Amino acid sequence: MTFQGSGPLEGGNVSAGGSGGRGGKIAVGGGLGIILAVVALLFGMNPGDFLGGGNAGPTNSADVSELQQRLDNCTVEDANTDDVCRLKATAISVSKVWSNLMPGYVEPQMTIFTGTVQTACGPASSAMGPFYCPADQTAYFDPSFFADLKRMGGSDGPLAQEYVVAHEYGHHVENMTGVLAKGQRLGNAGSVRIELQADCLAGVWAYHADKGPEATLKPLTEEQIATVIKSAKAIGDDTIQGARSNPEGWTHGSAEQRVRWFKIGYNGGDPQRCNTFATNDI
Template identity: 75%
Template sequence: MTFQGSGPLNTGGVSAGGGGGGGGRIAMGGGLGLVVTIVALLFGVNPGDIMGGADTSSGQQATGDQAALQQHIDECTVELANSDDVCRLVATKNSLNQVWPKLMNGYTDADMTIFSGGIDTGCGAASSAMGPFYCPADQTAYFDPSFFSELKRMGGSDGPLAQMYVVAHEYGHHVENLTGVLAKGQRMGNDGSVRIELQADCLAGVWANHADDGPDAMLAPLTDDQIATVIQSAKAIGDDTIQGANSNPEGWTHGSAKQRVRWFTTGYESGDPKRCDTFATDDL
């Protein structure tokens, strides 16, 4: 068990999207497509210009799929969050919204859209092939639950806390958007992108530190084995893992496996968002 307690989850701000065939799952090339397209979204580029776009037509089948997914979301409970990927996404949002208002003055929640196929966003047309992403234009985090199988294929873990780390990372981008760091990084090219991503890893670690605090915490006390699944996933999505050990660091956009593990661990061990200032150091 990861979540403790019982009863319905708060599904406010969570909606179903996409459905139907969409743009299809584009081959990710070992995850490189994920890196390219997320950067496109962060830097305000229409990802359709890079990946060929997505058919976001809302035909009868797509409408039916979306309605079924919305019903699934609306029926999520704490108990289901321990076995169901969609409900785990919703529950993680609940936990994040429990933790971040205590850590950050002026924190406002980001919406969540759970989708499959293709979808229109404030940052342009997107497809499931892009993996999870946060769009600052509409302050919404987007997730296709099928990504977790892709993450496992890439060498990561599809364990509950590893999945929640992915969600917490995207909400870390929301925190960066609220503080202005996201815009700052966007002006700095690849170096800024790496610092943005590593800071989001660190902020995910901060959340994990606090997510099991107190009698009303949604998460049961975290174990070393659960943290190990996060470390496994962070390593799997390092630029050197995805692009190869001999790839040029100047072309990296997310940071190395070692850097991603380091910054998540910094956040998790300290529980202090101030320790996540990746823009204040030359030693990433």
């Protein structure tokens, strides 16, 4: 359990979407979609065409309606036991932290879907893993990703799930500051810096989310932080690519880098320390 308090979850700009069909699975960590979406937007391509999404197809309105009703009825207590409600509670928590830290912060949207979904970046599938589309300022999540993350060697524990949300919302912060556009111009090297910065910003959220009279999280434990570290290691480029991993082809950073940058953000909660573009030591 990580969330404290009781009663209904209100706010968060969270809605249900998707067609209910399952796309082909690939082993990716949170954040792959943002890079592909940016590339697609700049070069007029459809990310769904090369991510297994293709045409998102007709939406199963009954499934979406049921998911939306589930979201509308979420409580704080539910957020400690239910993945869908946990996503909503985390969206509220992350935006609450960034509203206090970042002047002019604009809360993004979150869409929770199953299988495939239509986005302003084109149709996409759950094969992308969680992703953020800058064109509609929306973070997209298929909750089934958490089971995939566990199979990849990560954790499906509550805080590990919340870290994934905070990482994608970190991309929204980067979009607002112009870092996304800057990173895209630098190719793979820029992609790595974008992803590591998002990990650091997720750490910033974790530092602040359990502090103060209006804290949304109960005090975090070392065991909970360990689940985040385990997941960050599991989605490092070198972990995913294996023994023949080539750093020149990395897009997200190594397991060690992802863990280190999360810790930089978590140790003190200062977003100014997350500027991965201001150092050669990433």
